[in-house]
Amino acid sequence: MSELVLQALYSGLLVGGVYALIALGLALTFGTMRVINLAHGELVLLAAYMAYMVESRLQLNPVFAVPLAVLVACTCSALVYLLVDRIRKNRELNSLMLTFAIGIVITNAVLLIFSGDVRSTGSPFMQDAVQLGPLFSMKSELGAFIISLVLVFALWQWLSRSWYGRAVRAVSSNRDAAKLMGINPARTELISFIVAGALAACAGVALYSSSVVHPALGHALTVKAFIITVLAGVGSVPGVLAAALLLGVTEAMTVTLWSSALQELVGMTLFLVVLLVLPNGLFGTARRRG
Amino acid sequence: MNAMRRTAFALLAVLYVAVPAALGSNNYLMGLVVSSLIVAGVAVAWALLGNLGGMVSFGHAAFFGVGGYASALLTMKLGIPVLLAIPLAGLVAVLFSVAMLPALRLSGPYFALAILAYAQIFRILATEMEFLTHGSGGISQIPVLPTIAGFDLSSRTGQFLLLLTLLAAFLAAYDAIRRSHYGIALRAMHDSEDATRVVGVNSVLLKSWMLFVSAFMTGVIGAVNAHVINFLEPDYAFSGIWSVLPIVAAIFGGYRTVTGPAIGAVVIYLVDQLVFKALVSTGHQIILGSVLALMILFAPDGLLPLLRNALRRMRGASHA
């Protein structure tokens, strides 16, 4: 029993790493533009299908799909930004519905092009088992986790050290003041969306390599990313990582100890409890949603 | 205004007679019309919450599913007559919406997504509570709509007349609320909540009422749908489509108008089923998504107000 729990903990952590990568993109655009991009999970989905395409058509390891996935996801993400930026009236809610609609379009485009079948990597290299003491995983799962951590760390450093990072914080706290400081808010926002697209691309390839994908996954990923963002509270990269790992572990534990059908229930309940009881998330700085 | 109401009644009377007369013999088309009215009912309920309550919901499937299951279980387990079970199912949906009251404190986007979470939770509960709902296997042989005074409500025409009546009642109720003092106060709350509360309006209570009314309407429609389809499973009853279609329909028709969402629903649903589905069978929702995106970008107030303005302009031009 304890071995089972330990294994669940481990698997949950590994998945949580990829969740963090997905959620960071959403949190980044939300932080800069106050817009919840409900098509973010669909960007990840798109990237995952790019990996599938590269593997199935070119017989290449899905890792080689990263450049293509980045290109596609960043383009789409930038497009989302340009469209959202056109909205003038009631931006908060209209952008929500617009990105929701874009998500529907992407999901159904994937469905049309790649059919609704479940896809996963066929590469034996990726599926090889790795043993860490008593704990097992696929090589790709461990790899995805490590790469995710590296990217999360890189993003964190970039946000806290670079000029752009300061610009993001300036724009998100006060757009007009940022303008006076010589920051171009529109450019900063666009960069956020492009970076979010790149993160989504890496996450998508990692997801395809270590797990299974199907068209309906995009929406589920968006919801997970949003749950994590809410858990984390706005404005903290380590918070997002912690919340993502927490969600991954909680889900894995639920599956092991309870039932796989309840996996989603736990995430949703956690989400509602935090949303309704803790206005600043688990790790966030003060900011009310009321 | 009276002239408008008279036109509405006349139109309704025409619909009562003309649609069954024209399509009554075509079971397939009549079935589509019935389904479009079901979507219209949810769209009106969604728009009522959005327009009067100022709250956009991404999870009306929650009420739709609860209504459907409630009515199926009330009739099958307790033997309650179908026509009594339907309004009761609406009340059960209201009961479930009480669980959402804490979410009313959240601002727009958070409320929208919180309701989405509720819908997911309800779906999972419906799947897991097998003793009550038969889990993912679903409930089949849900009783059909009864025959009243020799008139068979379970026929396509009967279903149509029942749904049209319900829809007309919803629209009338919506309009009455909108014109009442409560409606005026709700309208004021959109952009000036503090100013409205400071003169004595209990904004939370008013919003709660709108949530209840919307949940009731959606629950009732979900119940009728269960007795039309005669089969329910969690993935169908709580399907995201019951959240998405009403949004598209209401935005398309103009969610700040009373009749827009209903008309939008019928148009969108019929065009989707008759045209889009013929063009692309799987993934025809891509078109619904595109329509929603285009509407938000270019005509966020909906097509109906747009048409009305165009008409006014044309009339203005002809007068000149």
Added chain:
Amino acid sequence: MLELANVTVRFGGLTAVQDISFRMGGDQVVGLVGPNGAGKTTLFNVISGLVRPASGSRVLFAGGDITRLPLHQRARLGLGRSFQIPQPMHELTVRENLIVAQRFGAGRVDPRKIDRILELMDLTDQAERDAANGLALQELKRLEVAKALATEPKLLLLDEVLAGLETVAKRAFMAKLRELHETLGLGILIIEHDIETISSLCHRVAVLDFGQLIADGTPGEVFSNPDVIRSYTGAEPVVENAGVGHA
């Protein structure tokens, strides 16, 4: 009628209002004065329920403790207020603004009374206009008072309704306020900068400075108080007075 006991308000680390105790009867017209940022509007927000004071603070009105009472219930108890920056109810006409205030604040509908309020506040001609987009600033200020009146208040909190009016209009407005006070027996607590206006309108003046009540008395007493003169004219370095030295 209204009593504040040890009211303190903190925003983060900043203390906006510090330990204010104050009471006024329903038969009084009281001026609340003080330099910008002294905490006058914050105090109004505490009384009307928009801002929650720190623990230990108490607000009593009409014989009951309303410290924790929600906004809308205070209006129903008879607290009417106007905002310094007018906040008309959007998407509503002027008349509808008053209808909502009357229906929910006073709990009844009386169209004739609304007509009377419109007339009193010189808004009859504007009654059917869009309140948020169709009014000039002075009309908006009168609408603020009209809304408060429609709730049938026992006490009016007026936040700079007279500011920016030219002399004739100001006199007329003041005459109206006096009339309201006398005919309806309405208590008035009014924020106003102009000493002359305050002196002629109010029986009593309370002075706030840096969140503290530094003087309270008849206009004559208060405006000859050296502390008040100092805080008002800034004749002496104000910085050294910050928060201390008035006790």
